[in-house]
Amino acid sequence: MCVQTLAQSNSGHSSTVWALSFNATGDKMVTCSDDLTLKIWGTDNGKMLSSDGFAPWSHLCTIAGYHDRTIFSVHWSRDNIIA
Numbered sequence: 493m494c495v496q497t498l499a500q501s502n503s504g505h506s507s508t509v510w511a512l513s514f515n516a517t518g519d520k521m522v523t524c525s526d527d528l529t530l531k532i533w534g535t536d537n538g539k540m541l542s543s544d545g546f547a548p549w550s551h552l553c554t555i556a557g558y559h560d561r562t563i564f565s566v567h568w569s570r571d572n573i574i575a
Contacts, residue, residue, distance in 0.1 A: 526562045533549045535548060
């Protein structure tokens with residue numbers, strides 16, 4: 493079931509998303525894509541539930557300019573570092 497499409501006003505990925513990873517508390521996630529970017533997303537983790545019972549995700553920042561090839565994998569470490 494699709495709960496939310498992360499494509500907020502040009503802040504979503506422009507190509508295939510290959511992976512995502514959540515931080516330890518589950519209120520942030522990072523996505524990686526064919527578009528050579530990493531995007532950080534955040535939520536209030538249940539504090540502001542929508543009518544369907546899910547917390548909405550919003551775009552926090554984009555990390556770009558560091559890769560010249562598709563990013564297939566991403567991981568959020570226990571130390572709160574994206575690798």
